[in-house]
Amino acid sequence: MSEPVEWGGATLRSIRDLTPDIRLFEIEPEGEFVHPTPGSHINVAVLIDGRADVRSYSIVGPCTDGFYQIAVKLLGDTRGGSAYMWSLAPGAKLTVSTPGNHFELSRGRPEYLLLAGGIGITPIYTMALALAQAGANVRLLYACRRRQDFAFLDDLQERLGPRLQVFVDEEGQRADLDAEIARLAPGGELYVCGPIGMLEAAKRAWHASGRPVDQLRFETFGNSGRYPSEAFRVKIPRLHMEIEVPQNKTLLDALEEAGVGMISDCRRGECGLCALPILETDGIVDHRDVFFSDEEKAANVKLCTCVSRVAGGSITIDTADRAA
Ligand code: FES
Numbered sequence: 001m002s003e004p005v006e007w008g009g010a011t012l013r014s015i016r017d018l019t020p021d022i023r024l025f026e027i028e029p030e031g032e033f034v035h036p037t038p039g040s041h042i043n044v045a046v047l048i049d050g051r052a053d054v055r056s057y058s059i060v061g062p063c064t065d066g067f068y069q070i071a072v073k074l075l076g077d078t079r080g081g082s083a084y085m086w087s088l089a090p091g092a093k094l095t096v097s098t099p100g101n102h103f104e105l106s107r108g109r110p111e112y113l114l115l116a117g118g119i120g121i122t123p124i125y126t127m128a129l130a131l132a133q134a135g136a137n138v139r140l141l142y143a144c145r146r147r148q149d150f151a152f153l154d155d156l157q158e159r160l161g162p163r164l165q166v167f168v169d170e171e172g173q174r175a176d177l178d179a180e181i182a183r184l185a186p187g188g189e190l191y192v193c194g195p196i197g198m199l200e201a202a203k204r205a206w207h208a209s210g211r212p213v214d215q216l217r218f219e220t221f222g223n224s225g226r227y228p229s230e231a232f233r234v235k236i237p238r239l240h241m242e243i244e245v246p247q248n249k250t251l252l253d254a255l256e257e258a259g260v261g262m263i264s265d266c267r268r269g270e271c272g273l274c275a276l277p278i279l280e281t282d283g284i285v286d287h288r289d290v291f292f293s294d295e296e297k298a299a300n301v302k303l304c305t306c307v308s309r310v311a312g313g314s315i316t317i318d319t320a321d322r323a324a
Pocket of ligand 1: 263264265266267268269270271272273274275289291304305306307
């Protein structure tokens with residue numbers, strides 16, 4: 001399974017709060033129910049400031065009853081998809097895709113190490129259930145900022161017992177990734193979903209261990225920068241343009257709306273297709289992608305426009321041969 005292709009109508013059957021800011025949505029498709037594999041997501045058509053847009057959400061749990069379950073964290077610092085989802089009541093009509101999967105779980109590995117941060121637990125939870133049910137050798141490291149932020153904790157404790165370790169950031173608890181990776185059986189795999197800082201730390205520790213790159217798998221969510229999202233100005237001398245990127249809009253969306261011909265695919269900082277050259281900036285480029293290396297980000301030569309932003313200033317970029 002890869003990219004979802006079929007769109008259709010659906011009904012929001014129920015909602016349930018898992019934490020103060022994570023809500024579970026149970027969605028019944030009108031057409032065929034396609035059984036999701038662990039790591040799958042569905043796309044949901046949303047309205048943001050009256051404008052049609054699409055958001056991807058990881059599917060939660062095995063979904064054995066013919067409904068898709070997704071969990072959405074309400075964030076003020078986002079493009080507005082979560083606010084739209086939280087405005088919905090049971091019975092609401094939706095347009096959703098069939099499941100796709102860019103974060104597939106391999107089978108038959110000698111050991112699995114799962115690492116989740118915050119709302120990144122959604123695909124990892126589903127993987128943990130599937131692996132535990134299959135009798136696989138699995139451990140889960142689950143970190144959140146506060147104790148009340150943990151979702152699915154009772155269920156995970158019941159299924160995994162001592163194979164689950166939790167870490168509360170504000171209590172100073174941190175996973176020792178070097179040690180955890182060193183404990184992993186040869187041929188074991190690491191699956192990570194969490195904020196960009198966690199992903200980068202996991203990538204550094206994995207590469208330092210010398211293990212094969214393809215045995216580290218990760219998924220991102222593109223709103224987890226080092227700085228809060230704020231509006232910023234973008235100058236494009238080649239096109240004689242200057243535009244404002246609002247706080248709740250990506251640079252890529254703003255460029256497209258201004259008529260700049262852009263190329264993109266994942267729109268989540270993974271493929272690099274939307275990257276543009278940086279000519280200069282008087283702010284800080286908040287690189288939120290997992291496409292560029294640490295060295296490339298430090299050099300500030302390009303940025304992934306679908307997720308990265310500027311804090312405390314403006315930026316001047318080039319669009320190469322893309323015309324307005
Ligand atoms: S579209 Fe893939 S990194 Fe931006």
